[in-house]
Amino acid sequence: METLALEVELTDELRAMREAVRRFVDGELGPWAEEIDRSGEIPDGLIALMQRNGYCGMRLPVEYGGGGLSLFQYCIALEEFSRLHRAFTIAANYTSGMTPMAIARHGTPAQKEKFLRGFAAGKLKSGFALTEPEAGSDAASMRTRAERRGDGWVLNGRKHYISGGHVADVIMVMAVTDPEKRARGGITAFLVEKGMPGFSVTRVDTTIATDAIRLAELTFEDCVLPDSAVVGEVGNGFKVAMGSLNDGRMSVSCSCVGAAESLVERSIEHAKTRRTFGKLLAERQAIQWMLVDSAVDIAAARALCYDVLRRIERGEKVGSAGSMCKLFCSEMVGRVADRAVQIHGGMGVIRGFPVERFYRDVRHYRVGEGASEIQRIVIARDLLRGVRIED
Ligand SMILES: Cc1cc2nc3c(=O)[nH]c(=O)nc-3n(C[C@H](O)[C@H](O)[C@H](O)COP(=O)(O)OP(=O)(O)OC[C@H]3O[C@@H](n4cnc5c(N)ncnc54)[C@H](O)[C@@H]3O)c2cc1C
Known part of the structure; x- marks a missing residue:
């Protein structure tokens, strides 16, 4: 096909991948886009279809059932998804976005076994919780606090504007563990799972965009977390x-x-x-x-x-x-x-x-x-x- 600019710069591998994703989007996703607009939800059936076609856990290591794609390949897939509907990029991020990749990079073998396999199988959705009512752009000024208790942690605080936080099965939550150090070694990343005592979704906001994008407020009240919930090293969360x-x-x-x-x-x-x-x-x-x-x-x-x-x-x-x-x-x-x-x-x-x-x-x-x-x-x-x- 004649192109005006830049297509020549793609390797054959990336070009083939783009064509495969485009075939999937054009051939399969049209009715799902309509369904999303009707219901304002990202249906589980869509995630199941994406999983069957290799679009869950796209960037995760192959040994955990992922697709092993590079960031470039993943971005090409998102480019194609977003040609039809923004919701498909959200669905992709549930299983291949920031939290799954943080676990792939920094997680323990047990965290990888449990969560990465779940994402790749389309059985788990992720969320990423950094923003707070008093700490948006200036994220390092966050107030959510995790304190040592015995061999675990107690989490208290509030996050808001968390994409898909109301449907996520596991959310990576950033909390202050050393108020003196904050972004320089005093913030830690924790995995909080749906249904844990002390964790609740206290508000869900819709926005000017598609209703399939909802932003949740998450509240943590004496939410007890085991040491195994820490992602990476204590203090390295920022x-x-x-x-x-x-x-x-x-x-x-x-x-x-x-x-x-x-x-x-x-x-x-x-x-x-x-x-x-x-x-x-x-x-x-x-x-x-x-x-x-x-x-x-x-x-x-x-x-x-x-x-x-x-x-x-x-x-x-x-x-x-x-x-x-x-x-x-x-x-x-x-x-x-x-x-x-x-x-x-x-x-x-x-x-x-x-x-x-x-x-x-x-x-x-x-x-x-x-x-x-x-x-x-x-x-x-x-x-x-x-x-x-x-x-
Ligand atoms: C669709 C959507 C999805 C989101 N999903 C998530 C999510 O999944 N997880 C999560 O943690 N957060 C999420 N967020 C939150 C997002 O990261 C914050 O909204 C963003 O970082 C801005 O923070 P704020 O809203 O508190 O705005 P503020 O920080 O109050 O900023 C308000 C305005 O002031 C500007 N501003 C701030 N500081 C300065 C400065 N020093 N100089 C000049 N201008 C400045 C900002 O650019 C902005 O225009 C989401 C937000 C949106 C809109």
């Missing part, structure tokens, strides 16, 4: 969380690219059929220029993401390049969605029409997993300490 967020930035970036591409394709289709004043919209320069600006935006975003992903795959340190991806891609998809609504006219704002849903869904990307301002702070820090852009 590093564990930040490592997970590095991956998360790339996943979000590629999800933005997929959503943007889908919006342009939908806009082109509309422009080629909608006539005004006796001519197709596609014949109007004003419309063409909006399509062009979006296409250029997407090409630049994809080039940036793939370059960074390739460098990560080679084992290079990418510094704040992941923040550049997250910043550029999340803002890019906002511009593209806005143009897509404009090209569709009234249809673009009608509730239930896909372009309208995309427009609402992509707004999250500029806030979650480090808002745009925080990504700018991270990049500025590197620039001002003399890191060259090509480093």
Whole structure:
């Protein structure tokens, strides 16, 4: 197929993988997207279908039943999922996202045996709990506290805006274990399981986006945890969380690219059929220029993401390049969605029409997993300490 930009940069392996995921999305997921829009839920049947087709635990080690995919391969899969519906990327993250990967990297053999196998089998869903009412961007100021009691821990505090926290079977919760040290050795990651005494879901928020994305408030009141609930070393939780967020930035970036591409394709289709004043919209320069600006935006975003992903795959340190991806891609998809609504006219704002849903869904990307301002702070820090852009 003729392409305008950059497809040539993919290896044969990645290209084949993209085609396989696209076949799965086009062939199987359409009815599930409709079901998600109807019910506002991510159905268990969808997770089961994803599991049968190898889309649960995609990044987890093969020895635990996972797919062993690299971050690059996973991001290509998310890009394809997000062309149809944002909910599919959420479903993928339940079993292959930040918490499963933190356990794969830092977990004990017993944690891996129990949880990774469960994720890969599509039987467990994960959540990741860092944010608190008084600690969002400034996560290190968290108040949730875990104190030593005997050979275990007692957890007290509150997290909020936790994606899927109300349905998760296991949640990685970051808590202060040494108030003097905080982010420098005083925060620890714990695995909290559904139904543990002292743990409850105290609120579930819906947002401007699809109802399939719900954010939960989690409350811990004298929640007793065994030592075996600690992920990695005591005091190392902030590093564990930040490592997970590095991956998360790339996943979000590629999800933005997929959503943007889908919006342009939908806009082109509309422009080629909608006539005004006796001519197709596609014949109007004003419309063409909006399509062009979006296409250029997407090409630049994809080039940036793939370059960074390739460098990560080679084992290079990418510094704040992941923040550049997250910043550029999340803002890019906002511009593209806005143009897509404009090209569709009234249809673009009608509730239930896909372009309208995309427009609402992509707004999250500029806030979650480090808002745009925080990504700018991270990049500025590197620039001002003399890191060259090509480093
Ligand atoms: C869809 C969605 C899903 C989420 N899922 C999860 C999840 O699963 N787990 C989890 O732990 N959290 C999750 N979050 C929470 C998310 O990480 C926080 O909302 C985010 O970090 C921002 O924190 P805040 O909402 O407290 O905003 P604040 O930190 O209060 O920031 C408000 C605004 O001020 C800006 N700002 C803050 N500090 C500065 C500064 N120093 N200079 C300039 N501007 C600044 C921010 O960029 C933002 O625009 C989710 C959020 C969303 C929207």
